[in-house]
Amino acid sequence: MGEGTFVALLQFLQTHGPDPLTRQIARLAARDEARHVALGMSHLLYRLKGEPHLRTRLARAVEMRRDALAGTAGLNEEVFDALILVAAGELTPTAVARGYALVQNLMREMADGRYTRLVRLGFDPHEARELASLHTRNFM
Known part of the structure; x- marks a missing residue:
């Protein structure tokens, strides 16, 4: 989950x-990280076909982490x-409010x-929502 969050x-x-x-x-780092995510997802999908019980272990690992x-x-x-200011691009109240909204959107996208x-x-879907919400908020 961390690698995908980092791509975002x-x-x-x-x-x-x-x-x-x-x-x-x-852009270049995101492209590289996206490859890591794709490889990890492919590997997990492959493993889950032969080991459906792995899903339970993955859920436990998320909870333990x-x-x-x-x-x-x-x-x-x-x-x-800093992310708000980067997204704002300037220090006007309107720009900072826009930057804040963009960072909030980033969090939702993650x-x-x-x-x-x-x-x-x-x-x-219910379990996926629960597990996704357990992700640490430090982007990793």
Whole structure:
């Protein structure tokens, strides 16, 4: 789930990066991370065909990871603020409000992506929504 979330972050930076070099680096990194996600999804789909019980182990791993990182969960305020300012592009109240809305949309896109990948792996929609919500908010 973390790799897919990171792809969304890199795509956000590709779109809203402050300069052409940053946008290009984000684009190339997103492309590379997307390959990792595709490979991981393909591998899991292959394994799940022969080992349906693996789905239960995957769900437990998500829960255990969330529990282990509960004390560190949450997006660092400085990172959140920086993303808002990057998306805003300027410091006017209107631009900052737009940047805030764009970051909120990014968070929804990340959650939707996690949910979609879990459903693709065969989790029922309710369980997929639950597991997607357990993802640590640190983008990884």
